[in-house]
Amino acid sequence: MVSQFGLDFKRLARTSTTVVIYLAFGLLLLTSFFMKIHDDNYGPGLQLGHYTATMGSLDKAIDRLEKVKPKTKQVKAELKSKTTQKTLIDEINLADTQLVASPVLSAQDPDPVNRLLLKLARFQVKETAAGRGAWLELYRVEGEPTDSSLLGRKKAVLLYQTLLKRHRSQLFFNAARLPAASYLTAQLRSGQTTLLLLAVVVLLVAESFTLDQRKHTTALQQTLPHEPFGVLVARVGATFVLAVLVLAAALATVFVIVGLHDGWGNWAYPLIYSPNGRTAAVLTLGRFAAGWGGLIVLAVLLLTALGALVSLYTAKMGLHLASGVAVILLAVPVVLTAAVVRPVVRFLPSAYLQPAPMLLHEASWPQLPLGGGLAVLLGWTVGLLGLGWLRLKWHPRGQNQ
Amino acid sequence: MLEVSHLNFAFGKQGLLSDLSFTLAAGSITGLVAPNGTGKTTLLRCLCGLLPSGPGVLHLNGIDLYRKRTAYLAQLFFLENSTQLYADLTVADHLKYVRKMWHSSVSIQDTVGELEVAGYYRKRIRDLSLGMKQHALLAMYLVADPQLLLIDEPLNGLDPTSIQQFERIFTQLKAAGKTLLVSSHQMDSVGRVSDDVFFLKDQHILAEPNTGQDMMAEYSRIFLGQEAAHG
Ligand SMILES: Nc1ncnc2c1ncn2[C@@H]1O[C@H](COP(=O)(O)OP(=O)(O)OP(=O)(O)O)[C@@H](O)[C@H]1O
Ligand SMILES: [Mg+2]
Numbered sequence: 018m019v020s021q022f023g024l025d026f027k028r029l030a031r032t033s034t035t036v037v038i039y040l041a042f043g044l045l046l047l048t049s050f051f052m053k054i055h056d057d058n059y060g061p062g063l064q065l066g067h068y069t070a071t072m073g074s075l076d077k078a079i080d081r082l083e084k085v086k087p088k089t090k091q092v093k094a095e096l097k098s099k100t101t102q103k104t105l106i107d108e109i110n111l112a113d114t115q116l117v118a119s120p121v122l123s124a125q126d127p128d129p130v131n132r133l134l135l136k137l138a139r140f141q142v143k144e145t146a147a148g149r150g151a152w153l154e155l156y157r158v159e160g161e162p163t164d165s166s167l168l169g170r171k172k173a174v175l176l177y178q179t180l181l182k183r184h185r186s187q188l189f190f191n192a193a194r195l196p197a198a199s200y201l202t203a204q205l206r207s208g209q210t211t212l213l214l215l216a217v218v219v220l221l222v223a224e225s226f227t228l229d230q231r232k233h234t235t236a237l238q239q240t241l242p243h244e245p246f247g248v249l250v251a252r253v254g255a256t257f258v259l260a261v262l263v264l265a266a267a268l269a270t271v272f273v274i275v276g277l278h279d280g281w282g283n284w285a286y287p288l289i290y291s292p293n294g295r296t297a298a299v300l301t302l303g304r305f306a307a308g309w310g311g312l313i314v315l316a317v318l319l320l321t322a323l324g325a326l327v328s329l330y331t332a333k334m335g336l337h338l339a340s341g342v343a344v345i346l347l348a349v350p351v352v353l354t355a356a357v358v359r360p361v362v363r364f365l366p367s368a369y370l371q372p373a374p375m376l377l378h379e380a381s382w383p384q385l386p387l388g389g390g391l392a393v394l395l396g397w398t399v400g401l402l403g404l405g406w407l408r409l410k411w412h413p414r415g416q417n418q
Numbered sequence: 419m420l421e422v423s424h425l426n427f428a429f430g431k432q433g434l435l436s437d438l439s440f441t442l443a444a445g446s447i448t449g450l451v452a453p454n455g456t457g458k459t460t461l462l463r464c465l466c467g468l469l470p471s472g473p474g475v476l477h478l479n480g481i482d483l484y485r486k487r488t489a490y491l492a493q494l495f496f497l498e499n500s501t502q503l504y505a506d507l508t509v510a511d512h513l514k515y516v517r518k519m520w521h522s523s524v525s526i527q528d529t530v531g532e533l534e535v536a537g538y539y540r541k542r543i544r545d546l547s548l549g550m551k552q553h554a555l556l557a558m559y560l561v562a563d564p565q566l567l568l569i570d571e572p573l574n575g576l577d578p579t580s581i582q583q584f585e586r587i588f589t590q591l592k593a594a595g596k597t598l599l600v601s602s603h604q605m606d607s608v609g610r611v612s613d614d615v616f617f618l619k620d621q622h623i624l625a626e627p628n629t630g631q632d633m634m635a636e637y638s639r640i641f642l643g644q645e646a647a648h649g
Contacts, residue, residue: 020515032506241519
């Protein structure tokens, strides 16, 4: 079957579809890079604005509280909390202004700001834990959802602890100019980008499993002195390997293009997530990217197995695309969180097509833990191939017969 | 040896093959002759399982196509015509693939030398002329090295030298004990190489041993209703 794999791989690789999907992958991943290529508003600048805004609203709150007469114990306590916050943010603002304004990048020392941010984050954890979270004036963090829960505050503490330990400036993942490692991470974290990448994979899979029918070359495949299922598996392998290689090539290209323009970035930068909904943990960009790679490969395999099964019933390009796109549409959060599918969602492969929510435990729909997710993806893949095996047992010449 | 018993085939209401029974012996060449659209290609497709025939109809060296499909197919090679070659791949790709898939030990190099395809061995199929593709196709038959060779109009697009070359190769295959069923419209060639000729008419086969008779005259007699009317 190695020869069958080699033949299928070579044939598919030489179709124009391979070039098309390489370009499509690249385009998808580079869209936001090119859209913002002339913007030089960068994350730290925006973030500085948020500190200033928060100082403003703290000022107002303090003014309001000072006018309250007579001052109850409650009011006094709130005033104290706000004043403490004001002091802390004042310091952050000052240090950050110096950092952002520093003309020489290499002279920038992120430690003072991080130390102050950590101090504030610790204060916030303490206040939240004591049930005084409502008095906190939480500033927006560029590119992150605001999370006022105790867990959200714990995450902030861990982030600044880690940044301080590694002497790194905070990154803002929605900034216009991101170094390559963080740019790619931002792209891979996006559910929309991930699903669009998979839609492109569907295109390659459809091409692979309809190629013979369109080129009128089915006959040789049907007179091979081999079990048809083995031949099918060889094609699944060839399609899968090609899809993964082209995706990897596109990712590498994007990394280089962004890197040459905005710097390479650092794969050791921490992402903060919560593995259990109670405590915070660190995942570096490098580990995230590796995990993403491992999981997307399973998603690609699933889509390939689906294409293989469909090919035993039809060679119509349209039906191949429709079946693949249906699985991907099922993976859109709105669909996954819909009430009708809720009871079974965790057992559908669509719930695990996006690696980021699995890795960072931030899916808005029901999911099994990571191992369970892998089992669901692999289980469905094996199941689809099993159905193909059964079909071929009864119809050894494949579709239409 | 290929044994066919009671083979029927129809495309919908259009009956093409009716209750055919015959055997093809090892070390023989059988010519398959009929006007366009009679069912020659259809018959070849049935014999290799591309079209359904039913259990118990086809036995190749005792193996039933419907019981042991893989073992049956391992003993034959059939590729209808050169348009079914993979346009984006080279002759080399095809030969290496077929050799592996049919578990053959025939030397590709020798075959390439014998058929004189060395000049375009590394060219893609889409860049070949019709005659070159016919050579590549026959090379696949030789490299697959099966017991039964079902060959559909191999002489299309060949120059006179190549026709002689192909006929010589057919004779060598026969001498090596292979079974060949070759469809053709070239009556003179059929007369030169065949041991028997199958005239397919009205869904039946008229089998005639080749005793050196004028095949074109036979053709006219059978299909045009002319009694030895040439000359
Ligand atoms: N897939 C098909 N569906 C329906 N009818 C078909 C199909 N393939 C062939 N036929 C019909 O079967 C008949 C026999 O076709 P076949 O190709 O076997 O003829 P042939 O003897 O090989 O002719 P030629 O000498 O032109 O190659 C023709 O009438 C053709 O229209
Ligand atoms: Mg024909």
